[in-house]
Amino acid sequence: MKEDIRIGVFVCHCGTNIGGFVDVPSVVEYSRTLPGVIYATGNLYTCAEDGLASIRDAIKEHHLNRVIVASCTPRTHAPLFQGVCEEAGLNKYLFTFVNIREHCSWVHMKEGPKATEKAKDLVRMGVARAQLLEPKEEARIDVEPKALVIGGGISGMVAATSIANHGFPVYLVEKEADFGGFVRNLNNLYLGGKDATEMLKPIVDQVTSNKNIIKCLKSKVAGVDGFIGNYQVALDVDGKEVKDKVGVIVLATGADEYVPEGLFGYDLYENVVTLTEFEILCKRKTLPKISSIAFIQCVGSRGHVKSYCSRICCNVAIKNALNIAENYQNILGKDERGAVVEKVGVDMKAPEEIAERRRRRRGRRDREGGEEEAEAPAPSEGIEIAIFNRDIMSYGLEHELNYNKAREKHVRFVRYSPANPPKVYTENGKLVVDYWHDTLKLQRKMNVDMIVLSTPLVSPPSAPGISKLLKVPLGQDGFFLEAHVKLRPVDFATDGIFVCGTAKGPADITECVFQAQAAASRAAIPLARGYVQAEALTAIVDADICTGCGTCIEVCPYGALRKNMDGVAEVIVAACKGCGCCGATCPEGAIDLSHYTDSQLLAEAKAALQEAIQ
């Protein structure tokens, strides 16, 4: 038994904003002639208290079960009028907004009667829609108060600790046998120069001592199914399968360093290493004795192999240059014959030419006798350091100072153009960087004992698999893609899954910690609240019509559709955002979108064209 439709129409003058251009009384009069309209009135300002009161009173007095306000835009005023409807006991989804200000009076100020006719058309469309509206309830979905953090590097550990400190159990899944991730490779850290192991230790200790963190080493995620609040996860913990339900997932799977195969003699000469390999040499104290070293920046990045700038390498190269200039004894291996020594004569003295030049420079300084000049330390132990770069990006507050400091320490910054990069080869058993000096306009050579290539951080090979498993997107560069670069930087578009750290692009430790704490606090919101409010606007599948072709599952950007036991599509209400893409795609017309149903939209279109069809 269908209820009687009793519509109330409230047409707003909005002072003169509407009333000055649209004949409001005639629109009210016209509204009364439309089917289902029991009551119609004009208000000077519908959004003012007396306007709102007139809605409330009319709902009670005339037993209205649909309310239409014809005034401004739903984008600003819908919540206000919906609230009034709810106060008067009317479900807010039975309210219809008709925009006769922004879309009519304000853009047709010189059209006179035509604007009034258009306002009538718009009200007629609203009435057609209102007749088909249905009350809706927003479903509440319970959230399992547990989290899963994938990746036990610095970001994962910080995120897990943060969530655990909120009081929620956290699975921390790490594929290696130890926590620490990429940072375990590093020697010391820029800004402060603290030893990486020392920095890592308290963070690892916090994880290992935290009772709320379920530590899963040598583990991986085998399966994920479900939606926010109810993710069924299967973990492979050192060969054993663990299954549990978690409410949220934080992705912190990190990045790898790009291996520059075929670039700058990396595969040919042992003393050509990457930035991280250099860090490892320093950390293990196996750095051979060197008298000259060259860093080459942007190897494989910024359009070379990868399109992006890896951001951190300039600062890291400067840090390492300063380490050599200031702290050489401490990073030098005690055993001066490390693995690298044997191949190239790294123990050689500086070439005569360079030594001679240095003698001359020193002599000049002695003669000039400037105090500052005399005190300025030459590169430690007379080691020549050059950083070949396209441009130095020492972004951040203190990095620029480090850059200046490096220049004061006589680290040479030599610019090269991507069209004419330096060449690396050996001459008489020694490594040579052959480069075009753009300022001198001369082709120069530099003899070096070691070359360090600054290669970008890249997305690990495991990323596509994880992306498929969690149904979260990867960007063009292979890193995970957040929901919005500025407004939702640690969320995925899929509710309940968050991302932090280098999994989402090159970042330094400070930035990873920011992101991890941000992701943890975002993840803690549904956990702490205990429930999520589902959208009332969701897709609805008519199981009788659905043929189970699966097209909707393919097009849904949120993974909100799946096939049920009967082989037909089923909407996961908690995951659906109500865009309606599936409905427009379904070849059988089996999917509709609540509150924007096919029939409602077509009724609007039909009402709009009423004059046209005669």
Next chain:
Amino acid sequence: MMATNAEKLVDESTASEEWDPKIIVFCCNWCSYAGADLAGVSRLQMPTDFLVIRTMCSARVDPEFVLRAFAKGADGVLVAGCHPADCHYIGGNYRTRRRIAILRVLLEQYGFDPDRLRLEWISASEGEKFQKTIREFTERIKEIGPNPLKED
């Protein structure tokens, strides 16, 4: 010369008074509807012949809606959505783009001028683009003439 121009103007204005097209505009809630709102707030004047129907996403616009609108006598249908890569629902507008492209081919096969259907990306900050689009589209529809189904 002047007189002929003036005559022409009078002719055109009387001609347009004789026939006002009916144009349905599907606007996505997040970008284009807001862009239309901005056009209003900025008092950008435009012809009255369009009526906006709000959908959540431009991808909600089922090709069937467009065909039915034409069947019911619409002279033009404009679908407006977020710019590529800016869709509130990740990538709905890419699907819209494909659907509209195919739909235009279909319309042509049915003997409709494909220009009766237009897709436009209008962001929330593009009130002027909304005005320009409505003006151009109305002009174009007037050139093409009334929906052929209406003559029957």
